[in-house]
Amino acid sequence: MAVTQRIGVVGLGAMGSGIAQVAIEAGFDVVGREVADDLARAATERIGHFLTRKVEKGQRSPEERDAALARLSTTTDLGTLGDCDLVIEAVVEELEPKRALFSELEAICRADAVLATNTSALSVTEIAAATRSPERVVGMHFFNPAPLMPLVEVVRAELSSDEAVETALEVVERLGKVPVSCHDTPGFVVNRVLIPLLNDCVRVLDEARVTPESLDAAMTNGAGWPMGPCTLVDLVGIDVHVHASEALYEKLREPRMAPPPRLVAMRNAGLLGRKTGRGFYSYE
Ligand code: 3HC
Secondary structure, three states, rough: OOOOOEEEEEEOOOOHHHHHHHHHOOEEEEEOOOOOHHHHHHHHHHHHHHHHHHHOOOOHHHHHHHHHHOOOOEEEEEHHHHHHEEEOOOOOOOHHHHHHHHHHHHOOOOOOEEEEEEEOOOOOOHHHHHOHHHHHEEEEEOOOOOOOEEEEEEEEEEEEHHHHHHHHHOOOHHHOOOOEEEEEEOOOOOOHHHHHHHHHHHHHHHHHOOOHHHHHHHHHHHHHHOOOHHHHHHHOOHHHHHHHHHHHHHHHHHHHHHOOHHHHHHHHOOOOHHHOOEEHHHHH
């Protein structure tokens, strides 16, 4: 098994930039791909900001921050990822764009490179089936915010090879994260449980006639959650959560998986949470 040193990250939004940050901090060389220069610049600035906060708080030296940032390069050209040992995809959470991307990556990347998707709720097997080498495709599912959440689910699709799964597990260990290995089932482990739970939380808002503030207070103080469900859905993104709910409902047909109408209405109105400045709460 070749030693992984160079990681490509495709899509530098909240998840992709977080993954890139974790990887450069762990000593990997990272090439991040965005579709436009300004998006790549924004991601680099975001990563620089969080690393500088660590310096300000005495968790990193300025030299360590600078060395980590020097390991990050960005590109708008997917072809630049040709020499990566591992590519992690974190683009829009829709099946067809992901399948098209994997088909392109297969043509660009070395035959021994592992191709991973950070999908939340889509089938890794269906993404892998867009390639002629599905054995090298796995899921590496990070949690939001990626630099703070320890878990990474390493997902074995129907045709994933042992080598590809082992490479992903080894990289997760080197990232200092906690790997949990699982098979490619809808929602894997955490979202299979968390998505219907969060949907129940949203339904109880109307059923028990409580405010988002009260619900959050109930779940943090009564169930020990680190952040309340409304704060969490705002963080994850209402659109991302609705999409994951729809994907799970489509596969499992369990009523609790279906997105509550209240969330669908918020998504349709553009109240997407922190990223648009308004969701259950307003953000300056
Ligand atoms: N990226 C990088 N660094 C970040 C960050 C981010 N997005 N957000 C915060 N930080 C850094 C900041 O520098 C911050 O320090 P600063 O405020 O002094 O600058 C530092 O991390 C600590 O941040 P917080 O004070 O906010 O950290 P907390 O100790 O309050 O913990 C938390 C935050 C870890 C997010 C905690 O509230 C928590 O565990 N929440 C639950 C999150 C969760 O459940 N996530 C899973 C969502 S589901 C999912 O992702 C699945 C997907 O498929 C939908």
